[in-house]
Amino acid sequence: MDINARFHAAVQSFWDARNRQQQKQIESGKIDAGTRGAVTGGSQMRALEELVSDVLCAAGLEDISIKTKLGLELPGYFRPEKKWDLIVVSKGQLVCALEFKSQVGPSFGNNFNNRSEEAIGNAVDIWTAFREGRFLASPRPLIGYFFLLEDCDKVHKPVGLQEPHFKADPDFKDTSYAKRYELLCRRLVLERHYDVACLTLSTNASPTRISHPSDDLSFVRFVLELQAVASKF
Numbered sequence: 001m002d003i004n005a006r007f008h009a010a011v012q013s014f015w016d017a018r019n020r021q022q023q024k025q026i027e028s029g030k031i032d033a034g035t036r037g038a039v040t041g042g043s044q045m046r047a048l049e050e051l052v053s054d055v056l057c058a059a060g061l062e063d064i065s066i067k068t069k070l071g072l073e074l075p076g077y078f079r080p081e082k083k084w085d086l087i088v089v090s091k092g093q094l095v096c097a098l099e100f101k102s103q104v105g106p107s108f109g110n111n112f113n114n115r116s117e118e119a120i121g122n123a124v125d126i127w128t129a130f131r132e133g134r135f136l137a138s139p140r141p142l143i144g145y146f147f148l149l150e151d152c153d154k155v156h157k158p159v160g161l162q163e164p165h166f167k168a169d170p171d172f173k174d175t176s177y178a179k180r181y182e183l184l185c186r187r188l189v190l191e192r193h194y195d196v197a198c199l200t201l202s203t204n205a206s207p208t209r210i211s212h213p214s215d216d217l218s219f220v221r222f223v224l225e226l227q228a229v230a231s232k233f
Contacts, residue, residue, distance in 0.1 A: 001058060006051050007219050011202050011210055013047035014102070014148060019204075045100040048146065049086050052098065055223055056088060059230035065090040075135075077128035078121075090233045094135045096142040096226065097126065104150040104204065108177040109159070116184055119145060123193035142229040145194045146222065149181055151201040151209065182213040189216075198222035 021044075043049070049068045057063055065088050073081040074097060088095035099122065103111055126143060135141070149155060158174040171183060178201060185197040199217040203209045212218040 001054060003051075003055070003220070003223060006054075007048075008208070008210060010047035010051045011148065011200065012206065012208050014044045015202070015204050015206070015208055017044040017046075018104070045085065045102070045148075048100055048148075052086060052223075052226065055226055056230045059227040061088060061090060061095070061230045061233060065095070065233075074126065075129050076125040077132055077134070078125050082122060082125060088230075092136065093138040093233075094141040095233055096144060096229055098144040098146065100146045100148075102148040102150075103181075105152055105154055108155060112177055112180060115147075119184070119188060120193060123188065127193070142195045142225065143193075144222065144226070145185065145188060145197040146200070147181060147185060147198065148200045148202055149178060151178075151203045151211065155201075178213070182217065185217050186214075196222055196225035 046068075053063070053066045053068060056066055067087050067089070068085070072083045072085070072087055074084055074087060074094070076082050084097045085100045086096075086098040088097075099119070101115060101119070103115060123143060129135070130138075130141070155178040156176045158176055159180070161168045161172060172180065175183070181199055185199045188194045189197050197217060198219050198221070199213055200219060201211045201213070215221060
């Protein structure tokens with residue numbers, strides 16, 4: 001399997017599906033507010049989920065263990081359950097749970113905070129549930145976070161900080177949204193909220209242009225971590 005070619009095709013599929021859904025809503029005359037019409041027509045990450053499923057199967061997991069459409073609910077601690085984007089349950093044990101998220105323009109400000117809170121909250125919830133024995137005799141599972149960010153001028157421009165009472169972390173001073181997402185993903189892993197994270201920047205074009213801010217947040221690293229945990233089952 002040519003991982004790089006498959007990955008590029010999967011990311012292109014994200015944009016193609018998004019644009020088709022938006023065009024369909026325009027033609028039907030039912031247009032959602034802002035750009036929401038481009039993200040309410042089903043999973044645009046399906047090709048990426050299928051690629052990850054193939055990677056896990058190639059590493060030795062049975063296809064029946066990998067869930068991407070149904071049976072995605074896992075118990076939480078602060079809530080009864082949470083529906084993940086891809087999970088693997090093999091031999092009665094939780095192998096991994098993955099989130100696939102994206103952010104496109106034109107609004108990045110509030111959405112960055114929302115995505116950050118969502119990522120942190122989901123991680124705290126599942127790890128606390130794991131501590132409380134909700135996953136029976138499962139060994140420590142792999143929890144992964146994949147994020148696709150639209151690569152455009154706006155995400156590379158420095159953003160000011162609002163500090164009416166206290167100073168923010170200086171690492172965020174004069175950072176762009178792309179850099180803030182990089183810091184978020186790296187710190188999610190450093191603090192052990194997630195075992196692996198991938199940050200992919202991609203242009204809304206055909207063909208799309210793909211990049212990663214660093215090797216530790218690349219899709220190659222993401223795949224290597226998945227292959228390592230899959231090989232244990």
